[in-house]
Amino acid sequence: xxxxxxxxRKYFDRPAGSARLGVGDxxxxxxxxxxxxxxxxxxxxxxxxxxxxxADPRRLGHKSLxxxxxxxxxxxxxxRWAMLAIALPEANEGWLAAFAEGWFALAARHRTELIGxxxxxxxxxICITILGEVPAGQALLRxxxxxxxxxxxxxxxxxxxxxxxxxxxxxxxRRLDAPEPRVALGERLRGVANSAIxxxxxxxxxxxxxxxxxxxxxRVEYSKxxxxxxxxxxxxxxxxxxxxxxxxxDYELVFSAPSAERSRIEALVPALGVALTRxxxxxxxxxxxxxxxxxxxxxxxxxxxxxxxT
Amino acid sequence: xxxxxxxxRKYFDRPAGSARLGVGDxxxxxxxxxxxxxxxxxxxxxxxxxxxxxADPRRLGHKSLxxxxxxxxxxxxxxRWAMLAIALPEANEGWLAAFAEGWFALAARHRTELIGxxxxxxxxxICITILGEVPAGQALLRxxxxxxxxxxxxxxxxxxxxxxxxxxxxxxxRRLDAPEPRVALGERLRGVANSAIxxxxxxxxxxxxxxxxxxxxxRVEYSKxxxxxxxxxxxxxxxxxxxxxxxxxDYELVFSAPSAERSRIEALVPALGVALTRxxxxxxxxxxxxxxxxxxxxxxxxxxxxxxxT
Numbered sequence: 001x002x003x004x005x006x007x008x009r010k011y012f013d014r015p016a017g018s019a020r021l022g023v024g025d026x027x028x029x030x031x032x033x034x035x036x037x038x039x040x041x042x043x044x045x046x047x048x049x050x051x052x053x054x055a056d057p058r059r060l061g062h063k064s065l066x067x068x069x070x071x072x073x074x075x076x077x078x079x080r081w082a083m084l085a086i087a088l089p090e091a092n093e094g095w096l097a098a099f100a101e102g103w104f105a106l107a108a109r110h111r112t113e114l115i116g117x118x119x120x121x122x123x124x125x126i127c128i129t130i131l132g133e134v135p136a137g138q139a140l141l142r143x144x145x146x147x148x149x150x151x152x153x154x155x156x157x158x159x160x161x162x163x164x165x166x167x168x169x170x171x172x173x174r175r176l177d178a179p180e181p182r183v184a185l186g187e188r189l190r191g192v193a194n195s196a197i198x199x200x201x202x203x204x205x206x207x208x209x210x211x212x213x214x215x216x217x218x219r220v221e222y223s224k225x226x227x228x229x230x231x232x233x234x235x236x237x238x239x240x241x242x243x244x245x246x247x248x249x250d251y252e253l254v255f256s257a258p259s260a261e262r263s264r265i266e267a268l269v270p271a272l273g274v275a276l277t278r279x280x281x282x283x284x285x286x287x288x289x290x291x292x293x294x295x296x297x298x299x300x301x302x303x304x305x306x307x308x309x310t
Numbered sequence: 311x312x313x314x315x316x317x318x319r320k321y322f323d324r325p326a327g328s329a330r331l332g333v334g335d336x337x338x339x340x341x342x343x344x345x346x347x348x349x350x351x352x353x354x355x356x357x358x359x360x361x362x363x364x365a366d367p368r369r370l371g372h373k374s375l376x377x378x379x380x381x382x383x384x385x386x387x388x389x390r391w392a393m394l395a396i397a398l399p400e401a402n403e404g405w406l407a408a409f410a411e412g413w414f415a416l417a418a419r420h421r422t423e424l425i426g427x428x429x430x431x432x433x434x435x436i437c438i439t440i441l442g443e444v445p446a447g448q449a450l451l452r453x454x455x456x457x458x459x460x461x462x463x464x465x466x467x468x469x470x471x472x473x474x475x476x477x478x479x480x481x482x483x484r485r486l487d488a489p490e491p492r493v494a495l496g497e498r499l500r501g502v503a504n505s506a507i508x509x510x511x512x513x514x515x516x517x518x519x520x521x522x523x524x525x526x527x528x529r530v531e532y533s534k535x536x537x538x539x540x541x542x543x544x545x546x547x548x549x550x551x552x553x554x555x556x557x558x559x560d561y562e563l564v565f566s567a568p569s570a571e572r573s574r575i576e577a578l579v580p581a582l583g584v585a586l587t588r589x590x591x592x593x594x595x596x597x598x599x600x601x602x603x604x605x606x607x608x609x610x611x612x613x614x615x616x617x618x619x620t
Contacts, residue, residue, distance in 0.1 A: 020347055024523065025452050026384035026507060027351035029444070032342065037330055040425065041337035042352075042439050044395035046432040074336035085354035085437050115350065122356040127395050127437035129352050134339070142335050197336060213334065 007091055007119055011100040012084065019081055019115045028115035030081055036133040039077035043067050047124035057095045059177040060126070061102025066179045067200070068130040069110055070251040073186035074198040076140040077132035079112045085129075087122035110183055140189060140196035140255065145214035149194050149256035149282040152265065154182050154274055157203055158240065159228040161247025165239065169230045179251040184272050189255055192264055196255035202246040207254055208287065217285030223294040226277040241299075245291075256282050317401055317429055321410040322394065329391055329425045338425035340391055346443040349387035353377050357434035367405045369487040370436070371412025376489045377510070378440040379420055380561040383496035384508040386450040387442035389422045395439075397432035420493055450499060450506035450565065455524035459504050459566035459592040462575065464492050464584055467513055468550065469538035471557025475549065479540045489561040494582050499565055502574055506565035512556040517564055518597065527595030533604040536587040551609075555601075566592050 013023045020029035032038045045064055047053055065082065072079040084103070088096075107114065112130070159175030166172060182198070189196060195214060197206045203225065211218055222245075231240045257265060262278075269276050283290070291299045323333045330339035342348045355374055357363055375392065382389040394413070398406075417424065422440070469485030476482060492508070499506060505524060507516045513535065521528055532555075541550045567575060572588075579586050593600070601609045 021449070021451070026381045027349040027387065027440075027442070027449075029347045029349055029385075029449055031347050031446070037339045037341050038348065039337040039339055040391070040393060040439075040441065042393040042395045042426060042428055042437065044397055044428045044430055044435070044437055046397055046430060046435075049430060049432050071336045075339075077337065081350070083350060083352040083439065085352045087354055087356055087435070116352060118352055118354045120354055120356060120359060122359050122435075123433060125354070125356075125397070125432075125435055125437075127352065127354055127435075129350075129393065129439040130337075131350065132337070136341070139331070139337075139339055141331070 007096065011096050012114060012117065014114055017113045019113055022113065022115045023117065028081070028083070030115065030131070032133050035136055037136050037139065039072060039075045039132045039134050039139065040129065041068060041071040042127065042129040043071070044125065044127045056177070057098040058102035061099040062106045062178055064126045064128055065103050065106050066181050066251065068128045069106070069112070069181035069183055070179070070198040070200070072130055072132040073182045074140065074196050074253060075132070075134060076138060076186045076190040076196065077134040078187055079110050079130055079132040079183060081113050081115045081131040082107065083129040084114060084117035085127040086117065087120050087125040089121065089124060135190065138190045140186065140193050142195060142197055142210045143213040145195035145210050145216050145256040145282045147216055147282055147284045148259065150259050150262065150278050151218055151220065151280040151282060152255050152257065153226055153252055153277050153279050154185055155250070155252040156226040156228050156275065157199065157250050157252060158231065158243035158247045160249035161243040162228060162230060172228060172230055175228070176249055179249065181251055182253045182274065185253055185268065185274055188268050188272065192261050193255040193257045196253055199248070199250045199252045199254060201248045203254065204245045204289065207289065210254070210256070211287045211289065215286055217283045217288030217290070218280055219283050219290045219292065220280035221292050222299055224277060224279045226275055317406065321406050322424060322427060324424055327423045329423055332423065332425045333427065338391070338393070340425065340441070342443050345446055347446050347449065349382060349385045349442045349444050349449065350439065351378060351381040352437065352439040353381070355436045366487070367408040368412035371409040372416050372488055374436045374438055375413050375416050376491045376561065378438045379416070379422070379491035379493055380489070380508040380510070382440055382442040383492045384450065384506050384563060385442070385444060386448060386496045386500040386506065387444040388497055389420050389440055389442040389493060391423050391425045391441040392417065393439040394424060394427040395437040396427070397430050397435040399431065399434060445500065448500045450496065450503055451523070452505060452507055452520045453523040455505035455520050455526050455566040455592045457526055457592050457594045458569065460569050460572065460588050461528055461530065461590040461592060462565050462567065463536055463562055463587050463589050464495055465562040466536040466538050466585065467509065467560050467562060468541065468553035468557045470559035471553040472538055472540060476540070476544070482538060482540055485538070486559055489559065491561055492563045492584065495563055495578065495584055498578055498582065502571050503565040503567040506563055509558070509560045509562045509564060511558045513564065514555045514599065517599065520564070520566070521597045521599065525596055527593045527598030527600070528590055529593050529600045529602065530590035531602050532609055534587060534589045536585055
């Protein structure tokens, strides 16, 4: 059985690239470019909680990095470097090769270098730290929403949650297993959007963080929320509502921007090949969310997923 | 039961200090000072593997951060910022308060700010990422050892491993539960030492990383290796050898420096209140380790702890 050090060398020790020092010392060394702030985020994913037991390792490699890239997207930051700490029940080389393949394929597309990490034996757990750059003062914060802002959503919502109850719907399963972090969109929203967050816990809950940090409210038209085409055939409005409003793991961006920016934002749709939908507006009122049905009546809110509340 | 967000706010949301943005957004934002490189490291600690089930939460808070601060010490970096990702089996407020107390007490002594993290429910696991600063080009690397360098060890070895078989020896238990990362020593070794590493897996194994990266060998006099006073009473030379050579978790620094630096290094002993012992020398020869007993005869090496090899 390979040792920890052989595993690191074989699967995870790639040339350092732009980092001054990569994998293999007590720490990596790096320098953000002049005028840049460093954005730093970390996520811990556990088997049986954040992904199913026996999950495909290639998809897991993709998804574990995608979740972190999405945090960079939500800040308007350009991902640069990542560290991977992983606990493995055994040193299964086939599993590791597939995991590394999924990880590095996505990393290459986003020019993100693996610069360090940790491996240990234990129940499968993956902790990724990502570091990115954003021009000083231009990060998209949860606290930046202002009354009068348009509220926008990228792509579509609810697909990842739908896959949990309908694993026969391929498009939904792809949303769950292979989310595409909206990195390019986040970068293009610098200087355009006032606030942003990514949908990891569910639209209502994640929007709630923006409203709480910004000291604002929002008015959202439920019928305008972009959603997976699969819901149309299913004709299960309760499931649809739960998935679209409360489903996590979509990794779309929810952002607010002054109405004067509408044409710039709409121009991003063909430029990036991603749908961008105006779903409502930021309004005055501490954390107040008015969710309206197609007839303009207030809807009863579903609660988002909270890792300790449930 | 508190939600994930209430836990974060209550125990871990401290003012950001020198970071541009701390806990509570999709990422933290920070800027290294001019002329500084950023050192980044991550460690994943699991219950039952890296610490005992039911470990005292205050000590665990201390130790989980100490392990990461030690990586900064081994680079000669000044710790600045940390992120804490933690999986908890339940939101036990007493446990969390004690863990946070141990964590923040050590963090305050090293002026390290908590700037982000992640909490989830699951078997107890702690993943800390630490970020520090080191003047450009001055980091202490594993690859810098040169034949002719003196080889030094800080403090004493073997105490943490001794605690595993002799939990009645308080001094050893303190070494295991409450290691003191040699941060100030690492900082003072910038421009003095040629190479450094911290002893996390055992002296022989960790020195081996330095030799491999530096393309050198070493000659070490076993009798000179500084060790816990408790070994003298125990009179168990086999246990002593296993602990001193192969015991992990001591978090002392092993470093090499030109012999011209001896007086500067010896002056650090009273300045920092830490023992520094010259235990041998770096020699030519790829990864060759000559370990000599008191009579100058070669000793048979014990193998260090490897998380997958055992």
